Each structure stands twice: as C-alpha cells, then as structure tokens.
C-alpha cells in the first residue's frame with residue numbers, strides 16, 4: 550500500500566510509521582513541518598530513515614498537498630498544533646493548522662485522489678467537561694480551549710467531505726496516549742511528562758488529590774488501531790472515540806509510573822488557576838462502539854505499556870551508548 554503520514558515526525562506519527570513498516574510492501578511517505586513551537590524534531594525518525602521517504606513540508610501548503618496526496622491508498626493526518634496552552638496564547642496559529650490545514654488537505658483529496666482512505670486523528674477533549682458517568686459518541690461538545698474547539702471543527706469538515714463529496718474519511722478521537730517517541734513537556738500530554746520526570750528521578754507534581762479519572766492508552770495500541778481501521782471501509786464517514794477500557798485516577802497513573810520506573814516522587818500541589826479553568830475533571834469515555842465494529846481490543850494494560858516503554862527507552866540508550 551502507498552501510505553502518507555502527515556505529522557509523522559511527532560509522537561503518534563513515529564509509532565504509526567513503525568506500525569506500517571511491520572507489513573511488507575508498504576511504501577511510506579512522511580510529511581512534517583518540524584514545527585519549532587511544538588518542539589518537534591526529526592531525531593526519532595532517523596532510526597527508520599532508510600525505510601521511508603521524508604518531506605519537510607506543511608499541510609497548509611496547497612501545492613504540496615496536491616502533489617503528495619496523488620497515488621496514495623491511505624492518508625493518516627497526525628499533523629496538528631497539539632499544545633492546549635499555546636492554543637490559548639496564539640489562537641490564530643491554532644486555527645491556521647487545525648482548521649485551515651485540514652481544509653487544505655481535504656480540498657486536495659477531493660480534487661486529486663477521491664479514492665484514498667483518509668483518517669483524521671482527533672481528541673476526546675472536543676467534548677469539554679463530561680456530563681453523566683460514561684461518555685459515548687452522542688455526548689455534546691462544549692470544549693474548554695481553542696485546540697479542542699478547532700479539533701471539533703475539523704471533525705465536521707471530514708464528515709461534510711464524506712457526505713457531500715463521498716470522500717472516505719474517518720475520525721478517531723484519542724485520549725491520553727503514552728509511550729516511546731513522546732515529548733517530555735507537560736503541554737503535550739501529562740503521562741509522557743510524568744514518565745520523563747520519573748526517568749530523571751524528579752518530583753512528579755499532581756494537582757489537588759489527583760482524583761480525576763482518565764482513559765489511558767499505550768501508543769502502540771493506538772497505532773495498531775489506526776492501521777486496523779484501513780481494513781474496515783464500512784466504518785468510514787463516522788466519528789469514534791478510540792480509548793482503552795481502562796481508566797485510572799491521575800494519582801494512580803503517577804504511582805504506576807514510579808513503581809515501574811523505580812524512580813521519581815509524587816508531590817501534591819494546589820491547582821494553578823490557569824489549569825483549573827481548562828480542566829475537564831472526571832471523565833470516563835467508552836470506546837466500545839469502535840471496538841465492536843472492528844472486533845479489536847487493546848493489547849496492553851497500563852502497567853504492561855509502561856514496562857514496554859521502559860524497555861524501549863533502555864534499548865535506545867544502549868544503542869546510543871554503542872554509537873549505533
């Protein structure tokens with residue numbers, strides 16, 4: 550298959566590239582702007598450099614999108630402005646990438662490759678604060694910051710292009726992914742940030758009692774789920790939550806990290822006002838609909854995912870130490 554991975558130098562993108570490479574015969578093109586404001590780098594892709602074609606480019610570039618979508622069987626769009634705080638300090642940047650970028654891609658697919666399967670990666674945070682005990686796809690959307698608002702807008706673009714132009718679009722809403730090739734900064738997901746603190750034997754600060762629940766998923770499961778969706782054309786045209794059945798409190802997640810990595814110390818602090826205002830509180834989401842449709846289940850529990858993450862970190866350190 551000819552596969553295009555937009556935003557493939559990022560956390561999920563790196564794992565998806567590796568998942569696609571597991572199947573013989575896949576030709577993979579990665580496009581990523583290596584956006585400095587998102588602290589993006591090419592470093593992690595260097596490990597698979599000889600197996601992919603990499604183009605440094607922007608999803609807002611209509612000429613590039615015109616050229617690059619042609620001849621592709623599958624297009625995964627992982628390219629996004631992914632910092633919730635940055636979306637508030639620079640909302641215009643967020644709208645440019647998370648709205649206009651997606652429209653630019655969709656226009657290119659509409660004009661130059663209507664057959665392609667196009668999978669858009671969205672976020673569970675489009676719903677805002679959860680109402681009721683368990684959230685499913687019929688939950689309303691009242692996002693709390695600009696990133697989530699724009700992710701929700703882009704979801705509608707994908708749906709509209711499916712309904713109006715018959716494009717094969719699919720949206721999966723992920724939540725709290727963790728694992729290798731992530732970024733060690735709090736604005737890009739708290740679990741990878743906690744892991745980076747534990748690795749360096751630092752304090753892991755949790756807000757309040759850390760009782761808020763979160764669905765969590767090991768990123769290799771997320772990459773496998775995205776790959777499996779290619780073979781279920783029936784589900785295209787829809788929006789699904791793509792979350793693990795497992796959910797834990799933030800405190801429990803921090804405790805598991807400290808236990809698996811054998812380092813780090815949990816410290817409780819008062820909620821900073823800016824975080825409290827965009828906090829989604831307790832949320833338990835159901836991914837049952839998607840799992841039922843494609844008969845798929847995640848492989849890793851939280852503990853197993855953390856153990857695998859630690860193994861990958863250690864192997865990479867060993868390779869770097871040997872200069873490989």
Ligand SMILES: NC(=O)c1ccc[n+]([C@@H]2O[C@H](COP(=O)([O-])OP(=O)(O)OC[C@H]3O[C@@H](n4cnc5c(N)ncnc54)[C@H](O)[C@@H]3O)[C@@H](O)[C@H]2O)c1
Nearest residue numbers: 556558559560561582583584589607608628629631723726
């Ligand atoms: N990581 C999670 O827990 C999580 C949860 C829910 C949804 N998502 C979604 O998954 C997708 C991937 O997220 P991630 O965690 O890998 O983030 P990431 O920041 O690691 O990766 C995003 C990549 O997109 C690239 N990019 C940004 N703007 C671009 C542009 N204009 N053109 C081309 N490339 C551009 C960046 O350079 C970066 O490499 C995003 O759409 C995000 O909203 C992630």
